[in-house]
Amino acid sequence: MTLEHYIERIDERYQFGNATEHTFRGDLQQLLESLVPTIRATNEPKRQKCGAPDYILTKKDIPVGFIEAKDIGDTDLEGKKKTGNKEQFDRYKASLNNLIFTDYINFHLYRGGQFVTKIAIGELTESGIKPLPANFESFENLVKDFCTHIGQTIKSPKRLAELMAGKARLLSDIIGKALSSDEVNEEDSTLKDQMVAFKDILIHDITPNGFADVYAQTIAYGMFAARLHDPTLESFNRQEAAELIPKSNPFLRKLFGYIAGPDIDDRIKWVVENLSEIFLACNVEQILKNYGKSTKMEDPIIHFYETFLSEYDPKLRKSRGVWYTPQPVVNFIVRAVDEILKTEFCLPQGLADTSKTNIKVKPTINRQTLQG
Template sequence: MTQIQHYLDKISQRHQSGKATEHSYRGDLQNLLESLLPDIAITNEPSRISCGAPDYILSRHDLDIGWIEAKDIGKALNSKDYKEQFDRYRAALDNLIITDYLQFDFYRSGEKVASIHLARLDDKKIHALPEHFAQFIDLIKDFATYSGQTINTASQLSKMMAGKARLLANVIENALNSDEENAANSSLKDQLHAFKSVLLHEITPAEFADIYAQTIAYGMFAARLHDDTPNSFSRQKAAEKIPLSNPFLRKLFQYIAGFDLDDRIVWIVDALAAIFRAVNTQKVMQNHTYRVSTKTAKENRSPIASAIGESKKAEAFLLQITHDPIIHFYETFLAEYDPKLRKSRGVWYTPEPVVNFIVRAVDELLKTDFNLSQGLADTSKTTIEVDTPVLKGRGKTRTTTIEKRPKEVHQVQILDPATGTGTFLAAVVKHIYANEFETMQGAWSSYVEEHLIPRLNGFEILMASYAMAHLKMDLLLTETGYIPKKQPRFNIYLTNSLEKEHPDTGTLFTFARWLSDEANEANYIKRDTPVMVVMGNPPYSVSSSNKNDWIQDLISDYKKNLNEKNIQPLSDDYIKFIRYGSHFIEKNGAGILAYISNNSFIDGVIHRQMRKHLLDTFDSIYILDLHGSNKKKETAPDGSKDENVFDIMQGVSINIFVKTNSNPIASNRSPIASAIDESKKAK
C-alpha cells in the first residue's frame, strides 16, 4: 500500500509545480508498476511511443502480455480528442490499461472490464483514495497474469489480425514520416525505396505501410497453419514456416520481420505473434476444407446453370464446394482493416456459381473452337523466342548480350490479372481435378508440377490478397492429394497488372534481390508468356489510380473520334482491364478473354468505340447480361426485383471474347452460344 501512496505523493508534487506534462509522470508510474510486479519487465521506449506505440509494454519471459496508455492529469479519458487513438488500441491490444495516472480503465478484447480511481482531482489538488488501493493491487496483478484467450473461429482470428495490422500500418507510416522529417536513414526507408524502384513504381508511404503490415499479418498466418508447435511460435519461427511455394513472401518476411526489424515496430509485430500462439488451427479451419466433387446439389442449383438452360451437361460440370475459408476470412479481415481500401481497389468477392460458369465456358470453348480435346487440362506445348542473357568472350573481354533464343512453353497459358484471393485459378484446379483426375490419383501430383502450375499465372496488387491466393492454392492442392516433389512456386506475383514490364533494376538493391526476382518473373509473363486465356473479375473504380502512360495509350483505342465532353467513365479500371486482356490475346494471335465486369460498356453511348474495337479484335463475343443496376430500375422477367450477384449498385455481365482468326459464322458453333440462344438471354 505504501508504494501507491509514495507514487501519489510524487505525482502530486509534480502536478503542483505547474510545469508537469503527461511525460513528467511516466517514470513514477513505471516505478510503481515495477514495485508491484517484480517479475514483469516494464518497457517505456520514447522512439516507439513517438511512432504510435502505447506508453508502457509489460512482458514476461520476453513475451508481451499487456499494454498501458497514459494521458495527462486533468483531461477526461472519454474526451473526443482521444477517441481515434483509443479505438485503435482497443481493437488491436487485447489486454490494455488506459489511465490519466489517477483513474485506471482495464480492457480485455476491447471491452472495459474494470475501472478504479487511486485519487481524485479537486481544485487542482490530488486527493488520495486509500480505500481503493487494495483493489487496484488485485486488478494490476490480474492484468499481469493475463495469458490471452484461445482463438477458435476464423472470424475471431481475422478481426484480431486486422486490428493489429491496422495499428502496425499506422506505426510504420509514422516512422517513415519521422525519418523523412528528420532526414534520418533507416531500413524502413531503404525498403520503401526498393519497392518503389523495383516492384511497385507508384507506391506511396501509406501504401507501403499497408503492404508491410499485411505481409507480416498474412505471413504469420500462413506460417502458423504449417506449424505444429504453437507454444513456441514467434516472428523468427514464422520466417522458417512460410511455404516454399511462395518464395517471395518467405524472403520478404525473413527480411522485414527478422533480427534487423526496426525497433520502433518490434512490439506490435511480437503482439501479432502472440495472437497466433493462441490460435486453435483445427477449430479455426474446421468445416473450411475444400471438397471437390462433380455431384450436383439439386436444392442449391446455380442460377448460372439455369441461365444457360436445362442442360444436364452443364449441370454435371457444376463443382460443389462446402465453404471457401480464404474468401470469407479475407472479406472479414478487409472489412475490419480498411473498408475504404476495398472500395478504392474495387475488391469484391465473386460468387462461386459465376466463377464456375466462366471456367466451364472457357473449357468448352477451348474444346470446340480451338480443337483442344482436353480443354483447360491441355498439356500441349509451343515454342516461343525470348530474350536470353548470353555470355560472350573470355576474361576481361567477357560481356553479356541479349539474344533471342527458342523456349518451349505450354500452349494453354492462363492469366488472372486481378487475382484477388485466387478464386478463378482455384476453380480451374478444381475443374481439372474433378473432370480428369479424380479417378486417376496416381497421375495427379506429376501433372500438377509438370503441366498445371507452369500454366496458371496471376497478378495481384494487394499484399493480403496475394498472400491468401498463395495460401488458397497450397490448401487446395493439398486437399486434392498433391504431394510436392520439386516444391515449385505458384506463378502468382505481386505486381500492378496495368503497368508495362520494366527492366531489371535489382542490382541497385542487392539487400533485396528477391524483390527484383518477383518483378522479373512478373515482367516475363507480361513480356514473353503466350497467354491464351485471360479470365477473372477485374476491379471497378471510376476514380482510377492507374494513370501511367502505357495503359493510357492502350485505352486510347476506346476514345477515338468521340465528341462527348465527359468521357471519364472510359478510364474506369474495369475498362482498362478489358483492354489489357484484349492486348494479351491480340499479342498471342488467338485466345479467350472471359470476365465478369461492370456492364455499362454494353449500351453506353461513350462506349461505342470500345464496342467497335472489341468487334474488330475478336471473332466471337458472348455476353450474358446479369443486369442488377440500381440506376436502371429494371425488373426480372417474372416481375420480381432485379437483383445483383454482387452487393453493388452497378449492373454486371459475363463477357466472353473469342479470337480464333477463323470464320465467325463457322458451322461448328459453340455449345455455349447455343445454350444462350435457347434461353433467349443473349442480346
C-alpha cells in the same frame, strides 16, 4: 515503491505547477514493477509519434498489457470529448486486447475493446492530490490481474480476422508515419531502403502509405500462413514464423528474415510480437477446418483473405475486387469455355489446346466512310 509513496511523489511533482504527463512516467513505471516484480514496464517516448501507447508491460519479452497515460486531471479517459483523443482511443481499443487508460490516479481497464472496470487511488483537490487508501488493495489486485491476463482462445475465423486486422492497421499507421516523416534516422532509412527496393521490383509508383499498407498486410498474413503450418501449437513467435515460411516464396522469406532478426525496427517490434501472441491463442488449422465448405471453397487459406481484408479495410477490398467465386460456379465457367473452344473454335483439346485456328470475322462498315 508503495502506493502511499507513489501518491506522495506525484503530488510533490504536481505541486511544482509546471508538470506535464511526461513528468510522472518514471513514478508509475516504478510502482508497476514494485507491485509485479516479474514484469517490465517499458516507457519509450520515441514511439509516440507513431501512435504507440506510453507503456508496454512485458514478461519474458512477451507483451502482456499496454498503458496510455494522460496528464493528471484529464477528464477524458474514455476518449469521448476530444476529437484527437477519440481517434487514438478507438484505435488502441480495437488493436490492443489488454489496455489501461490513466491520468496517474484514475485507471480505466479495457479488454478486447470493451470497458471492464475503473478505479481511483487518489483524487485531485484544491490543495493537491489526496490519496484514497480504501481503494489501494483493489488497485493492487487489478494490476496483478492485468499483468497475468491471458486472452481467450480464438475459435472463429471472424474473430481471428478482427484481431489480425487491428494489428495490421496499427503496423500500417506506424510505418506510414515513419516513412512520411521529415526527420531521417537510421531506422527510417532502413524502411525507406526497403520501400525503394519494393518500388524497383514490384510497384513503381507506390506511395509511402501504400507501401505501409502492403508491408503490414504481408506481415500479418505471412504470420497467419506460418501458424497454419506450425506443428508445435504450444509455441509461436516471429523467429519461428520466419522458419516456417516456405522457400518457394523468397520475397516473404526475406521480409520475415528482417522482422525475425535483431535489426527489426523497435517501433514495429512490439506489434509483431503482440501479433504472435494472437496466433499462439488459436489453432489456425482447426479454425479453418470447415471454413468455406458452405460455398465450396476448396482452399480456405486463400479465401480467408477476403474475410481478413473486409475487417482490415472494406473499401480496399472493394477497390481491389477481392470477391471469391464459389467453386461450383468456377467449374461451370471453365467447363463452358472448354466446350466452346472445342465446338466453336475447332480446338479438340479445348483449354489445353496450344494450336491456332483462323476465325472468320464479318466486315464492319466504317462510319466515317458512310459520312464521306
